[in-house]
Amino acid sequence: MQAKYKFQGWLGLDKDSANGKMVWQDYEPKSFEETDVDIKITHCGVCASDIHTLRSGWGPTNYPVCVGHEIVGHAVRVGSKVKDIKVGDRVGVGAQSGSCVNQKGDCEMCADGLEQHCPKNTGTYDSKWPNGSKSYGGYADYWRGQHNFVVKIPESIDSDIAAPMLCGGITAFSPLTQHKAGPNTRVGVIGIGGLGHFALMGASQALGCKKVVAISRTSTKKDDALKMGATDFIATDEDPKWNRKHRGSLDLIVCTVSSPKMPLQKYLSRLAFNGTFVQVGAPEDPIPGFNAFALMSKRVKLTGSMIGSPQEIKDMLKLFAEKGVKTWNNNMSMADANVAVVNLEEGKARYRYVLVNEKNLRDETRSKL
Template identity: 55%
Template sequence: MATTDYKFEGWLGHSAESAKGKMEWGAFEPKKWTENDVDIQITHCGICGSDLHMLRSGWGPTHKACCVGHEIVGRAVKVGKNVKHVKVNDRVGVGAQALSCLQPDCPDCSNGLENHCARSSVNTYGSVYPNDEGKSYGGYADYNRTNGHFVFKIPDGLPSEVAAPMLCGGVTVYSPLKKNGCGPGKTVGVVGVGGLGHFAVLFAKALGADKVVGISRKASKKDEVLELGADQYIATDDDKNWSVDNARTLDLIISTVSSPKMPLTEYLGLLKVGGSLIQVGAPDGGNLPAVSAFTLIMSGIKIGGSAIGSPDEIREMLQFSADNKIRPWIQTRPLKDANQAIIDMEEGKARYRYVLVNEKHVSA
């Protein structure tokens, strides 16, 4: 039976101060229901760095009040008539995107690139829907309503607390690894081994890369990163001459760092001739360090970017993770403690991903 007597309530950010652990619990009005939608009773929601950026309006003004969280897993409790791949009581998930234009003449959506749709894109939270359908609200909440095209069945064998952070953090690195040839014969560097970066290490190894190198500032992470499966670790603050000693050793770098002060030129020097650095971390303001054209020209290297992943890529990644028993390092936190959890996240205490657990729904 479908549950119909539920209320949409969650942790709401009313100002930039909410990013400092000052979200307030309250009711919100979800988008207007359509027969393309799915209502989800949330059991788990990962905490992503994007949540903090949005709460403090780091990427531009955020529509307030805002309920963040876009790594959502739960149970479908209401399914629109036009949604054919999900039924009531299925275990499902939602990532960072809630809608694109989905028109057959769209060069992006018609080619499975919904995450790059230039006509219309609605984020899972903090966006306004077209056609006066209301605002989008995320997963630090009891329930979520999202267009069914962006709702995914979670494969059996993939625990909900494991699947949740994959829906944004996982696919954000899985997509560029796959698109840029990660596999046998390749050496891959991961800049910033945190929530995103630890996924990149796990996926690069599972995809068969010959060598995976973790790159972070401090040597204190070395043992953990090697335990994740990395073959080498570079501490840029502590290893003298790291850029010279490791020059031209990597085919591909995935950069998860969101700092405008990172040593980008030195990272590029780690690439072999013809190599690529793909930026997935998005700093407040969007600025990256300046790079000389000669840095690119002399080694024939490329800088690119990648944004989350398409629905097809998310489904592929979830099944790949289930088949290969990918297990990110997560720490579960009660949903009621979300304010303290985002403070701890900002202070770098997560190893390596916090997942909020809506305990009343997990036990239901």
């Protein structure tokens, strides 16, 4: 059956698109397979990854590109081999849309439920499907992709709240659960932006960690951080002795900053014996070096984490729904995607932008009358 709708979206045609110069155009999605789902998009979060990709910051982008990988909408076409999703379901998809699971592969990562680390990872945009066609993201009217990475949205979570959870939320929350953060864990969160605000709420509101320290350069976001659940706040630019005062006081640090200009040596000194530093922000340039004794003296671990598996996303959504954890977001019209990208780069988001596709929302309202 041929779909009776067009695939249109905001396309970046070159590096300048990151400066608010995306253009609305038609594009050709992957050919529909019986394992696919088409989503009529109502909401899409704006992620820093979108900007990195639009400007080829992480490497050459395959233009034209339609970014956006925090997608929520309703399933409008479902392949015959899809058993867990039906037409009309409210669903979402995050930063990953495929792995070797879609190709009947059996890599170690997929076998262990860690599909996000599969060497055949298909990103939701600027990537390739097994048949060689390009993947396109959610600054658009529709999205098409494999059902394995499409998740149902709990009824108690509004679509605009859910969208940023599908990448930003799981990226910040996954390292907390990986390293078993809980009531006896002392957690530090570096960077109080889109990712950081999820890490703070995840550690405090969802997991009930006994100590949650927000770490930022200045105190401009202190009040917000405390409202999100932080028990303490450190402004590194405002207190030259912050490192000495708080040495060895944390069990786990989640670093969300995407700037290579970070005092990594000082951050590592904050960790207690057997502490763990997890990098989730992805700078375009190498992170700074550090003295090996920062690791050796206290058996500190330096590691990283990337998004989360479909099951992790489902578990997080369920827990956030139960605990009432909600995104701090500002909604903008899908028509204003260029403005949202520029504003995000200028640090104006408090703390996530979500693009709302009003046309698709109006269609849904009419269909229910």
